[in-house]
Amino acid sequence: MNIVETARNGATVISLEGILNAAAAPQLKAHLENSDPASPTVIDLTNVEFIDSSGLGALVGFLRKKKTGSGSLKLANLNNRVKRVFEITQAYSLFDVYDDLEAAIGK
Amino acid sequence: MKSLFIVRKSEHAWICRQFSAEHPLLVTLCNKPFIEFLLDFAILAGADAIRIVSDGQTAPIEAYCGNGSRWGIDISYAHMRPEDDRERIMEKNSRFCSEDRVLIIEGVLFIEHDKHADYRSWLSALPEGGIVDIGSGSLSISGEPTKDMAVPFRPLISIPAIECVNDYFSLSAATLGAGTRYILPGYCNEPDCFIGRNVVIQKGAEIRKPVMIGNNVQIMTGAVIGPATIIGSNVIVDRESTVKGSILLDNTFIGEQLEVDRKIGEGNRLTDPASGATLMMEDPHLMSAIHQPADASGLLRQLVHSLAATALVLLLALPWLALRMLPAGRSNRNIIIERYPLLFRVIRGSMRLIGSRGKDRKNSETPDMHIRQAKPSVFGYAEAEQWPETDSDALIVDHYYTRHASPLKDIGLAIKALINPKTF
Amino acid sequence: MEFRIDTSTGMNIGIAVLPGRIDAANSPLLQQAFPEWLKKTSNLVFDCRQLDLLDSSGLGVIVSCLRKTIERQGDLKLAALSNRVAILFELTKAKRLFSIHPDTGAAIRAFSSENKE
Numbered sequence: 001m002n003i004v005e006t007a008r009n010g011a012t013v014i015s016l017e018g019i020l021n022a023a024a025a026p027q028l029k030a031h032l033e034n035s036d037p038a039s040p041t042v043i044d045l046t047n048v049e050f051i052d053s054s055g056l057g058a059l060v061g062f063l064r065k066k067k068t069g070s071g072s073l074k075l076a077n078l079n080n081r082v083k084r085v086f087e088i089t090q091a092y093s094l095f096d097v098y099d100d101l102e103a104a105i106g107k
Numbered sequence: 108m109k110s111l112f113i114v115r116k117s118e119h120a121w122i123c124r125q126f127s128a129e130h131p132l133l134v135t136l137c138n139k140p141f142i143e144f145l146l147d148f149a150i151l152a153g154a155d156a157i158r159i160v161s162d163g164q165t166a167p168i169e170a171y172c173g174n175g176s177r178w179g180i181d182i183s184y185a186h187m188r189p190e191d192d193r194e195r196i197m198e199k200n201s202r203f204c205s206e207d208r209v210l211i212i213e214g215v216l217f218i219e220h221d222k223h224a225d226y227r228s229w230l231s232a233l234p235e236g237g238i239v240d241i242g243s244g245s246l247s248i249s250g251e252p253t254k255d256m257a258v259p260f261r262p263l264i265s266i267p268a269i270e271c272v273n274d275y276f277s278l279s280a281a282t283l284g285a286g287t288r289y290i291l292p293g294y295c296n297e298p299d300c301f302i303g304r305n306v307v308i309q310k311g312a313e314i315r316k317p318v319m320i321g322n323n324v325q326i327m328t329g330a331v332i333g334p335a336t337i338i339g340s341n342v343i344v345d346r347e348s349t350v351k352g353s354i355l356l357d358n359t360f361i362g363e364q365l366e367v368d369r370k371i372g373e374g375n376r377l378t379d380p381a382s383g384a385t386l387m388m389e390d391p392h393l394m395s396a397i398h399q400p401a402d403a404s405g406l407l408r409q410l411v412h413s414l415a416a417t418a419l420v421l422l423l424a425l426p427w428l429a430l431r432m433l434p435a436g437r438s439n440r441n442i443i444i445e446r447y448p449l450l451f452r453v454i455r456g457s458m459r460l461i462g463s464r465g466k467d468r469k470n471s472e473t474p475d476m477h478i479r480q481a482k483p484s485v486f487g488y489a490e491a492e493q494w495p496e497t498d499s500d501a502l503i504v505d506h507y508y509t510r511h512a513s514p515l516k517d518i519g520l521a522i523k524a525l526i527n528p529k530t531f
Numbered sequence: 532m533e534f535r536i537d538t539s540t541g542m543n544i545g546i547a548v549l550p551g552r553i554d555a556a557n558s559p560l561l562q563q564a565f566p567e568w569l570k571k572t573s574n575l576v577f578d579c580r581q582l583d584l585l586d587s588s589g590l591g592v593i594v595s596c597l598r599k600t601i602e603r604q605g606d607l608k609l610a611a612l613s614n615r616v617a618i619l620f621e622l623t624k625a626k627r628l629f630s631i632h633p634d635t636g637a638a639i640r641a642f643s644s645e646n647k648e
Contacts (some may be wrong), residue, residue: 057493060500067257085507089502089503090164094499097186097187099185099201100202100205103198103199103202111533365622365623366624367622370622379618383614385615389586
């Protein structure tokens, strides 16, 4: 799993690429541990090929951390495979999901 | 032009209780799901791409509408949070909304329209803003007008409020009465009479207009159908029964010599729209509960669970006996001590080794039948994962594995749950 | 099943309060009790305000009660049908056989006015 972090317009953009499963979740978690809980963050999921329950767990854990740190977490560009997992698990009710990265980052 | 449908779960709660359709927008009005009327209107208005945004499940609609190729348009689906307002939803769908004018249909089940009217040029001249607003639902348009001309005379357009079963009932009658305005299913070679495919009308049966009959319907000898009656698909009206001023939804059976007047029938349930009272029609031959036999994969799963539970029982017998010697109430009495006796139930087949494990999941509003009908289990899927902290987290894991688990994977998950430090 | 004779209008009118449900399990009880009531009077009212569930055997017994009453030149009136039971009477056309009243008072008054005519 590739994790690329960039800063844009005062927001942190984390682009994920590859498979987000039980093997990759600790790596993502470790990366997210270091980020500032107060800064607005957007996770770009365009290139995520697969996500399972542990991958979702990493995202939910991060969301919770953001909420306690009064930051914000938005997800952008869910492809159909990822969308399907969000649909069946109903995880969509927890996240703000954007169809466009620029809109998620904001002006 | 594009169109955005905003569907809020909370607005349609009563429909879910009243009708058995998988999604409120799939409830049929004149044998045509609500969603199709909305699509018809959006297409008449000139939309070539439609996005359905909901804070609930969109999968049932997606299963029905697909990508929209049946209508020659693009249909996509997106999620939102219940608290999102219109601006927020537009922002979340900005890629979809930014390029073009967008017709926003919010919290609406049905739009009264006329297929002969010219909505396209009227809407393209209309300034940005609201069009119709009835509180519970609204139509609005965003983006600058594409045509610089005087706004033409407003064609027929209105949103009826559908807030109870009686509203639905009267709207159905009105829609059937104004059948020429809409695109209604069925063969229609004379006004006010729509007949579907594979309809058997036996000798001596009578059909009175206005009437609509769906597919695979049998009307037996001496039955009288109509006037002002809508019959769905897979319906049987048995001998000498009368159905008038009523709606029989799909898969309804009306027995012999009955009189159905101003009622809504669905399956074996009959509702009086005026009082809201319902009656279950029990027929000993046709309507007694049908028990589904366990299928092959269910048996395999059962077998795997029983075998694994046997292995665990044998493996853990000694440690269990040893640990039982410890004084009761100590925190080191771990999960396997508490649940060891349950393993015998798994062997017997009345429980699963692992599955969704919630306190009151049976009463919860999860629309997932798999989870609601699941057998009780010793370990929960959520216990196999280390991350869930709250019940809603656990539900996410449950939902994931009820769709993705297989008999063998179950065993792996059970072991994971057993060695999960959180459960100890 | 509670049964009493009402004489407030000068007539002997038997009033039976039906239980919450009449189905295959307890409809024989009604069938057995009814001839006793009919010996006392042939003007009867079934008070259905508790009755919520009626199946086809229950309906059959009520219709047979009506038949027996009519054989004795009397009448069996129904009072205070719940919405659900009313739908069943309508659905099976049993509604046309009975005179149905909103409450027992109305049913009793109906007897006395019929008597005057």
